Amino acid sequence: MADNKTYFIQTYGCQMNERDSETIAGMLEQEGFVPALERDGAGVIVLNTCSVRENADNRFFGQLGVMKKIKEKNPDSIVAVCGCMMQQEPVIRKIREKYNWVDIIFGTLNIDEFPSLLRRRLAEGRQAMSVSEAREHIAEGLPSVRKYPFKSFVNIMNGCNNFCTYCIVPYTRGREVSRQPEAILEEIRSLAADGVREVTLLGQNVNSYGKADRFDTDFADLLYRVNEVDGIERIRFMTSHPKDVPDRLIGAFRDCEKLCHHIHLPVQSGSSRLIKKMNRHYTKEGYLETVAALREAAPDIAITTDIIVGFPGETEEDFEETMDLVRKAQFDSAFTFLYSVRDGTPAAKYPDQVPEEVMHRRFDRLVEALNAITAEKNLAYQGRVEKILIEGPSARGGDGICSGRTDTFKLVNFRCNPARAGELADVRITEAKTFSLFGELV
Ligand code: 5AD
Numbered sequence: 001m002a003d004n005k006t007y008f009i010q011t012y013g014c015q016m017n018e019r020d021s022e023t024i025a026g027m028l029e030q031e032g033f034v035p036a037l038e039r040d041g042a043g044v045i046v047l048n049t050c051s052v053r054e055n056a057d058n059r060f061f062g063q064l065g066v067m068k069k070i071k072e073k074n075p076d077s078i079v080a081v082c083g084c085m086m087q088q089e090p091v092i093r094k095i096r097e098k099y100n101w102v103d104i105i106f107g108t109l110n111i112d113e114f115p116s117l118l119r120r121r122l123a124e125g126r127q128a129m130s131v132s133e134a135r136e137h138i139a140e141g142l143p144s145v146r147k148y149p150f151k152s153f154v155n156i157m158n159g160c161n162n163f164c165t166y167c168i169v170p171y172t173r174g175r176e177v178s179r180q181p182e183a184i185l186e187e188i189r190s191l192a193a194d195g196v197r198e199v200t201l202l203g204q205n206v207n208s209y210g211k212a213d214r215f216d217t218d219f220a221d222l223l224y225r226v227n228e229v230d231g232i233e234r235i236r237f238m239t240s241h242p243k244d245v246p247d248r249l250i251g252a253f254r255d256c257e258k259l260c261h262h263i264h265l266p267v268q269s270g271s272s273r274l275i276k277k278m279n280r281h282y283t284k285e286g287y288l289e290t291v292a293a294l295r296e297a298a299p300d301i302a303i304t305t306d307i308i309v310g311f312p313g314e315t316e317e318d319f320e321e322t323m324d325l326v327r328k329a330q331f332d333s334a335f336t337f338l339y340s341v342r343d344g345t346p347a348a349k350y351p352d353q354v355p356e357e358v359m360h361r362r363f364d365r366l367v368e369a370l371n372a373i374t375a376e377k378n379l380a381y382q383g384r385v386e387k388i389l390i391e392g393p394s395a396r397g398g399d400g401i402c403s404g405r406t407d408t409f410k411l412v413n414f415r416c417n418p419a420r421a422g423e424l425a426d427v428r429i430t431e432a433k434t435f436s437l438f439g440e441l442v
């Protein structure tokens with residue numbers, strides 16, 4: 001290991017985990033490590049885990065089985081596991097009992113301790129672990145390796161205080177703690193000085209920014225201030241909770257010219273009865289009013305959502321409410337989830353779990369309706385000229401094809417020299433597909 005200063009990070013789950021992996025990479029590079037070309041044979045292998053995925057436990061322990069084989073081949077490589085799974089007591093117990101060859105374990109609130117854990121593991125030759133349940137402050141000034149030179153995630157808060165009854169996140173990411181606005185602005189100014197043009201403000205529930213910490217600055221204030229940073233041309237944020245969309249936030253879409261016209265606003269269900277059982281504090285009607293107000297402030301705004309099908313106790317009537325909401329809200333796109341039990345959440349104990357086949361039937365109907373709306377929304381882009389931030393070669397488009405996103409977050413593929421990555425360019429949309437657009441530079 002001492003001679004093999006390469007690292008490989010495998011990241012599962014949401015943007016928060018992606019952002020954390022950038023910090024982990026930054027810390028490893030500060031310690032003299034360089035990225036490995038492939039996982040097998042890397043000096044340090046990090047698994048950054050997610051508990052939201054269905055069957056997360058089985059998949060994680062399956063991955064550990066693969067890691068064990070890798071370690072048998074390269075006994076000197078260091079295996080570190082981190083992320084949301086590490087915040088679950090039974091998972092830690094199982095690792096310590098059955099997978100005691102794992103070198104380093106750290107929690108979502110202990111990322112800054114990784115370099116010292118690594119040193120300790122190397123010096124002492126024993127498993128090194130740090131998992132906390134709560135931290136009052138977010139570590140500042142950590143290094144980071146960014147995937148793109150021209151766009152960046154910026155974490156503005158950690159944790160979640162909402163305790164939606166199906167969700168494991170409040171238990172794995174701890175209580176809501178917001179970063180100081182000055183620290184966020186400083187980071188964004190320095191990113192802008194580095195050539196970053198687009199920032200995405202990240203948190204489980206960004207629009208309650210500063211509330212739990214009783215800051216004078218709320219999320220709308222923060223947006224107005226980020227809008228003033230020279231060099232930044234696009235501002236996005238992710239994810240918002242429908243219960244916290246005050247008029248001032250809606251007004252920011254009108255006033256802040258850099259704020260992209262897209263909001264991801266997970267509704268989860270169209271049934272006010274189920275929304276209540278989910279502990280989400282809004283109604284179907286309230287949600288639709290928010291949608292209408294957003295569209296009034298920014299008529300071209302794209303609204304995307306998450307929907308869970310088959311939450312315990314979901315009746316045909318509840319599901320019809322969801323179908324009705326989908327027709328009325330006209331989402332640009334949606335992530336759909338089959339409800340699945342997360343141990344330790346209140347809903348896991350609800351008696352009236354929905355049978356699999358009923359869930360699947362509803363799911364298929366919902367996806368069909370959503371896809372038709374997405375396709376129709378995309379069709380409306382045909383013929384328009386859109387500003388696209390060129391991201392580089394398209395993942396699926398083939399040779400000579402680049403991709404990028406419209407202000408409204410639509411994925412567009414077009415023929416372009418990849419050297420132009422990072423430029424904002426005008427692209428005429430020539431063809432609309434269900435999940436992407438095709439265009440040409442003008
Ligand atoms: N079952 C199904 N979907 C879930 N999500 C969170 N927890 C569960 C669960 N137990 C979905 C929600 C959330 C998205 C990130 O994951 O829709 O918005």
Ligand code: SF4
Pocket residue numbers: 160161162163164167168169170204205241
């Ligand atoms: Fe989970 Fe609800 Fe918090 Fe989102 S707002 S992370 S769904 S508890």
